[in-house]
Amino acid sequence: MFTIKSVSGGFRKGKLQTRSGVLDTPLFMPIATKGAVKHIGPEEIQAIGYELILGNTYHLWLRPGDESIKEAGGLHAFMNWNKPILTDSGGFQVFSLGERARKKFGISGVKLTEKNVEFTDPLNGSCHALSPERSIEIQFNLGSDIIMCLDECPPYPCSHNAARMSLELTTRWAQRCYDRFQILTKRSTNKTQSQKPLLFGIIQGSIYEDLRRQSTKEITGINFDGFAIGGVAVGEPREKLHEILKWVIPLLPKDKPRYLMGLGKPEEIAAAVSAGIDMFDCVIPTREGRHGRLFVWNEKFRDSSCENIVQSGKSFYSTINIMNEKFRDDFFPIDRKCTCYACTHYSKAYIRHLLSINEPFGQRLASLHNLTFYYDLMKKLRTE
Numbered sequence: 267m268f269t270i271k272s273v274s275g276g277f278r279k280g281k282l283q284t285r286s287g288v289l290d291t292p293l294f295m296p297i298a299t300k301g302a303v304k305h306i307g308p309e310e311i312q313a314i315g316y317e318l319i320l321g322n323t324y325h326l327w328l329r330p331g332d333e334s335i336k337e338a339g340g341l342h343a344f345m346n347w348n349k350p351i352l353t354d355s356g357g358f359q360v361f362s363l364g365e366r367a368r369k370k371f372g373i374s375g376v377k378l379t380e381k382n383v384e385f386t387d388p389l390n391g392s393c394h395a396l397s398p399e400r401s402i403e404i405q406f407n408l409g410s411d412i413i414m415c416l417d418e419c420p421p422y423p424c425s426h427n428a429a430r431m432s433l434e435l436t437t438r439w440a441q442r443c444y445d446r447f448q449i450l451t452k453r454s455t456n457k458t459q460s461q462k463p464l465l466f467g468i469i470q471g472s473i474y475e476d477l478r479r480q481s482t483k484e485i486t487g488i489n490f491d492g493f494a495i496g497g498v499a500v501g502e503p504r505e506k507l508h509e510i511l512k513w514v515i516p517l518l519p520k521d522k523p524r525y526l527m528g529l530g531k532p533e534e535i536a537a538a539v540s541a542g543i544d545m546f547d548c549v550i551p552t553r554e555g556r557h558g559r560l561f562v563w564n565e566k567f568r569d570s571s572c573e574n575i576v577q578s579g580k581s582f583y584s585t586i587n588i589m590n591e592k593f594r595d596d597f598f599p600i601d602r603k604c605t606c607y608a609c610t611h612y613s614k615a616y617i618r619h620l621l622s623i624n625e626p627f628g629q630r631l632a633s634l635h636n637l638t639f640y641y642d643l644m645k646k647l648r649t650e
């Protein structure tokens with residue numbers, strides 16, 4: 267399923283086979299939270315070059331519902347995306363959004379037990395329960411190509427004892443996810459290995475070395491198709507990321523893909539690729555774009571090697587705030603050498619104007635540009 271094409275220093279270049287297509291790694295996946303990448307159609311995502319998107323199980327399960335999407339022929343048919351889809355487990359949103367319900371409805375938002383996690387939908391106050399088995403079933407109904415195990419994602423800061431109990435629960439849940447996955451894949455008749463979805467386990471352990479090592483050993487003890495490192499974009503100091511990768515990566519099997527969940531800034535992605543990570547997702551390019559913050563290559567690094575990009579820290583690019591007054595009459599593109607639709611057709615002044623009057627087309631152009639920047643970065647990091 268996963269082939270390493272080359273290794274140079276920490277960099278890995280590989281190919282990940284899924285039932286909906288082969289993916290070149292390292293890769294970044296745009297987030298189609300509720301079945302769409304905000305403001306952008308699937309054909310535009312594909313035109314940039316992206317081949318994998320992330321769908322959020324939590325949102326799609328509650329609205330419109332996994333059964334409804336199954337009836338539509340799965341998420342691929344429902345949203346008109348015929349390339350691979352990765353779905354998260356829903357856990358991250360349950361634990362983070364559930365707390366909002368407490369504030370809004372005064373009901374205890376999240377109740378965690380060995381069996382499952384109960385929570386209140388912050389939108390309408392309705393009560394739901396998500397178990398490891400249910401998360402896998404929902405992701406099967408969505409027709410996901412890469413399925414994630416349900417994990418408990420503890421907040422930061424988290425005491426050593428709480429982090430230990432949490433990761434041990436995550437391990438027991440990982441085994442339950444694996445067992446349910448085996449039953450469901452066996453149930454689908456005549457499926458060859460290449461027609462089955464992939465299942466990834468998630469490593470937790472907060473910022474504690476012994477716990478990260480314990481979690482890595484336990485999760486890699488289960489025969490997953492790939493491994494994700496979770497709990498690294500939850501507010502912990504960013505210097506901890508480097509340490510967590512240093513503890514976890516040497517313990518991961520070399521022949522399986524590694525996914526760093528929820529990260530990150532361009533320089534964090536570059537550093538993690540050089541440490542041996544293969545897959546990323548993050549809301550930064552689209553969310554920042556909608557707020558007028560745009561990524562631009564530093565000319566000096568445009569044709570640089572991936573080693574130089576990593577070594578530069580964050581000097582290989584800059585961020586401009588297009589709402590700044592100085593762009594009012596700037597009739598040049600965001601980045602003259604960028605090949606995206608926004609840069610080949612529109613000026614900074616125009617995009618600034620659209621964003622300042624809250625015109626969705628402006629948010630679309632800004633998102634397209636930032637997603638192109640992220641795609642170009644990954645493409646560079648894939649070259650030798």
Ligand SMILES: [Zn+2]
Nearest residue numbers: 604606609635
């Ligand atoms: Zn552009």
